[in-house]
Amino acid sequence: RAGASMEPASTEGQSDPPVRGVADRVVGVLGGGQLGKMLCQAASQMGIKVAILDPLKDCPANSVCHEHVVGSFNDGVAVREFAKRCDVLTVEIEHVDAVALEKLEKQGVVCEPKASAITIIQDKYRQKGHFSKFGIPMADFVEVDTLSSIEKAGEIFGYPLMVKSKRLAYDGRGNAVAHDKNELSSVVSSLGGFEHGLYVERWTPFAKELSVIVARSRDGCTVCYPVVETIHKDNICHLVEAPAQIPEKMKKLATSVAEKAIKSLEGAGVFAVELFLTNDNQVLLNEVAPRPHNSGHHTIEACYTSQYEQHLRAILGLPLGDPAMKAPAAIMYNILGEDEGDSGFVLAHQLIKRALNIPGASVHWYAKPELFFQRFGSKERWVILQLWGLLCSM
Numbered sequence: 326r327a328g329a330s331m332e333p334a335s336t337e338g339q340s341d342p343p344v345r346g347v348a349d350r351v352v353g354v355l356g357g358g359q360l361g362k363m364l365c366q367a368a369s370q371m372g373i374k375v376a377i378l379d380p381l382k383d384c385p386a387n388s389v390c391h392e393h394v395v396g397s398f399n400d401g402v403a404v405r406e407f408a409k410r411c412d413v414l415t416v417e418i419e420h421v422d423a424v425a426l427e428k429l430e431k432q433g434v435v436c437e438p439k440a441s442a443i444t445i446i447q448d449k450y451r452q453k454g455h456f457s458k459f460g461i462p463m464a465d466f467v468e469v470d471t472l473s474s475i476e477k478a479g480e481i482f483g484y485p486l487m488v489k490s491k492r493l494a495y496d497g498r499g500n501a502v503a504h505d506k507n508e509l510s511s512v513v514s515s516l517g518g519f520e521h522g523l524y525v526e527r528w529t530p531f532a533k534e535l536s537v538i539v540a541r542s543r544d545g546c547t548v549c550y551p552v553v554e555t556i557h558k559d560n561i562c563h564l565v566e567a568p569a570q571i572p573e574k575m576k577k578l579a580t581s582v583a584e585k586a587i588k589s590l591e592g593a594g595v596f597a598v599e600l601f602l603t604n605d606n607q608v609l610l611n612e613v614a615p616r617p618h619n620s621g622h623h624t625i626e627a628c629y630t631s632q633y634e635q636h637l638r639a640i641l642g643l644p645l646g647d648p649a650m651k652a653p654a655a656i657m658y659n660i661l662g663e664d665e666g667d668s669g670f671v672l673a674h675q676l677i678k679r680a681l682n683i684p685g686a687s688v689h690w691y692a693k694p695e696l697f698f699q700r701f702g703s704k705e706r707w708v709i710l711q712l713w714g715l716l717c718s719m
């Protein structure tokens with residue numbers, strides 16, 4: 326089997342509710358973006374009810390969820406109210422009010438993964454500190470809060486220097502590269518200044534970027550999906566190759582680093598571990614997401630259990646499914662459009678047409694650009710559609 330750590334998760338002897346009761350329980354998801362939408366689609370197949378909390382009336386998950394509560398996942402009061410109608414709370418985005426989740430947990434509300442995991446992950450600097458305590462290999466990093474401290478870090482780590490915001494980062498927003506000492510102050514300003522919380526990382530000249538999706542059940546069993554390679558374009562995941570074309574030994578190392586990282590966090594669900602593979606065969610952790618991830622979309626068609634179904638199984642205390650691939654290889658191709666107006670759409674439609682003519686390829690359209698703007702507040706870049714093809718050749 327391609328999936329490592331294939332210990333089958335058993336629920337025998339557990340006190341979790343029987344499968345029969347699943348349809349009566351409501352899974353509450355903080356966020357209704359495309360990941361939330363795909364979670365709802367998997368839930369619908371399994372007869373599971375999903376309520377979502379998202380501020381946008383027309384968010385991607387709106388059309389497929391059981392119930393949409395319009396409200397902010399950053400607003401403690403809204404989260405608390407939302408929790409009343411849910412049997413288990415989970416997230417499709419980590420930038421939620423984690424303090425509210427912590428309070429709710431103390432009152433007996435089930436959150437999976439645990440609020441502690443979300444608190445650690447939503448602050449990338451805290452995340453790094455946490456994983457370094459557990460001996461997870463990573464690029465050197467240090468907090469910076471003044472021009473002199475970032476200059477000192479530049480002297481120690483050298484250039485280029487990766488400068489990152491601690492919080493609210495996604496798709497490369499929140500990262501900036503300083504190529505020499507003279508660029509430091511403009512890079513810091515481009516990230517909103519030191520007051521927003523910054524840290525720096527030593528530049529990692531990686532050979533490949535890898536990702537491992539790890540699922541953990543409520544009783545602590547873990548299963549790992551086959552290691553994939555991710556190729557980014559402008560910091561957005563552009564291409565995923567499953568399985569990664571790397572030696573078996575490196576796959577084992579990547580899987581063990583990912584599993585060790587996830588075992589240091591609390592709670593059930595699917596986690597994604599982004600990794601760097603260096604030219605001297607080291608595997609370094611980049612960052613972790615406490616939820617389904619872009620690098621796991623292909624699992625819908627390519628694996629026995631999709632990351633979305635797996636997340637639901639995990640948080641509801643059901644047996645974990647088989648993460649192994651059904652096809653020898655799969656590719657996920659994410660079409661990113663620059664702000665090209667109509668020509669972007671024409672290109673997208675041409676690509677869809679081509680994809681529909683490839684046997685075994687599937688097309689998933691996930692967000693209208695205007696929704697993307699509303700959600701992320703920028704027209705700088707937008708995702709037109711997502712196109713997944715399964716390459717089933719032997």
Ligand code: ADP
Binds near residue numbers: 489494526529530557
């Ligand atoms: P995001 O939260 O936006 O995914 P990441 O911290 O994962 O931000 O960085 C986005 C991309 O930037 C990574 O996928 C990788 O390509 C590149 N990157 C991040 N950290 C480093 C680093 N220390 N050295 C070199 N490249 C990096």
Ligand code: MG
Binds near residue numbers: 599611612
């Ligand atoms: Mg990342």
